[in-house]
Amino acid sequence: MSGPELDQLFHALADPTRRAILSRLSHAPASVSALAEPLGVTLTAISQHLRVLETSGLAATQKLGRVRTCRIAEPGFTALEGWIASHRAQWERRLDALGDVLEEDD
Amino acid sequence: MSGPELDQLFHALADPTRRAILSRLSHAPASVSALAEPLGVTLTAISQHLRVLETSGLAATQKLGRVRTCRIAEPGFTALEGWIASHRAQWERRLDALGDVLEEDD
């Protein structure tokens, strides 16, 4: 889970169209055309988004004939949860420590 | 947890300098100067990063005198974990379904 990989991962998730694609794929696999149809963008745009999702490990695709079938992939989500898990402990300790200080507020 | 908020959140996390800031702050609060020192960038750059982190709910700052003290904030991380939690079930169901199909691979 190196730095550039995390850059790619979070960057991939930062775009609403890509998150919509992921949401769609988490329901069922789909072709590029099927993904494009409800999103109001070009096939080309979807292809580009898919490349981003693929290199960040969030989606995987497979071309059979002229149809590319896209689905959710594991490595991206594993990396995401791994990063959060590796920081959660410190966050919670820090946020608890803040709670002690913030008793004058609110 | 609306769309634009998620955009901001993931965008904030996509930058290595900002993640370094968060990592530092998850250890202890720090001033802007203290954050800048080990990162090899300008004070101005840190100020700009802090604005991003603050609007995405990942950090909070407070200026006393001429020193701005920065610390981890809760809403950002809550939103992050909330988003993941709301998708994990479908992902896992999907990835399990893939496992059944991927017996020809690897």
Added chain:
DNA sequence: ATGATACTGAAGTCATCGCTTCATTAATGG
């Protein structure tokens, strides 16, 4: 008051992003 310290605002630069159009390749169906 004076000078140093801690930061912020404005403006500019260079790279990257998301998207489009146009052209092309490749597979499929009549």
Added chain:
DNA sequence: CCATTAATGAAGCGATGACTTCAGTATCAT
């Protein structure tokens, strides 16, 4: 074989991103 369909490559465009420098504003110490 020919037309349609599915997708990709190339190139360009407007917008945004990360960063810098330079100039300013407060605050603090002496």
